Amino acid sequence: MMRAEQVERERAFGRRQRTAWLVLIGSFTIFCVIAIAVPLFVNSYLQNARRPLSIIVQANQGTVGIDDPDGTRRAVLVGEPGLAAEAGASIRTDNTATAVLLVTPPDVVDTLARLQVYSNSSFDLQQADLPRFSMSRGYPALTLYLENGRLRVSIPEQRQLPILATIQTPHGEVTLTHTGQYYLVVTNNDTQVTVQDGRATLINGQDKLILTSDQRGRIATDQPPEGPMGTERNLIVNGDFSEGMDNWVNYVWSVELNEQPEGQTDVVNIAGEPTLKFFRQGAGHAETKVRQIINEDVTDYESIQMLL
Structure with a gap:
């Protein structure tokens, strides 16, 4: 009987000892987490807070x-x-x-x-x-x-x-x-x-x-x-007519005399270069034009050059 009571007391003491160690280790772990996390959180807030x-x-x-x-x-x-x-x-x-x-x-x-x-x-x-x-x-x-x-x-x-x-x-x-x-x-x-x-x-x-x-x-x-x-920029699209009449508006010929023919407006190859050509055979005055709307605000530009 005495032997059984002694064994039970030893088991109870062991359980209390394990509990004490668990509490001690857990408390130390929580302390370490807090000691590390709080400065990290504060530093993260100081670095990332914005207004x-x-x-x-x-x-x-x-x-x-x-x-x-x-x-x-x-x-x-x-x-x-x-x-x-x-x-x-x-x-x-x-x-x-x-x-x-x-x-x-x-x-x-x-x-x-x-x-x-x-x-x-x-x-x-x-x-x-x-x-x-x-x-x-x-x-x-x-x-x-x-x-x-x-x-x-x-x-x-x-x-x-x-x-x-x-x-x-x-x-x-x-x-x-x-x-x-x-x-x-x-x-x-x-x-x-x-x-x-x-x-x-x-x-x-x-x-x-x-x-x-x-x-x-x-x-x-x-x-x-x-x-x-370079900082220079061409404001005219297809200004060399390398893409034909793309981005250009071709106006109808205006002929002075009745029953006189209109002319032709074409992009032709001259000496290996695309060239805009106006051609007409007839009497009296006639005129036409091609136009491109740039619609560009050139305020504060240092200079604008027209190269023909």
């Missing part, structure tokens, strides 16, 4: 439209104070309007980016924020979708990290990571990017192209970025 940037839209010409995320439509008029815009808003200019967007930190006068918006332009503000805490290694970020039109993006020198500007278009994506001056033109056919100063990355799928100062690149639909090229 909105301040964006002011000013009208230079005409009336500039702002479509807010909640569906409200507002108008910015010339001579009136600018209006604030936030992520999710859409900015629109017609053929008589131009605008300026000033991007700054909240309650600070430093300009992180300045966007000159030209006529017939439309884009959506998708992201506009910066790190909440100065110890964060993150960049101020501006992301927009330029559906069509022309932008000039100016990123000035900063005492801290410059803004990371990303412009998405129907043809690809353009990332601006350095201070400088950038020009973007989006049409139905392509996206043209000119770097006056700075550095830009053109992306379409897995294909990338890096542009630096005084270089130009192009992203066509479903094509890898093209470039680098």
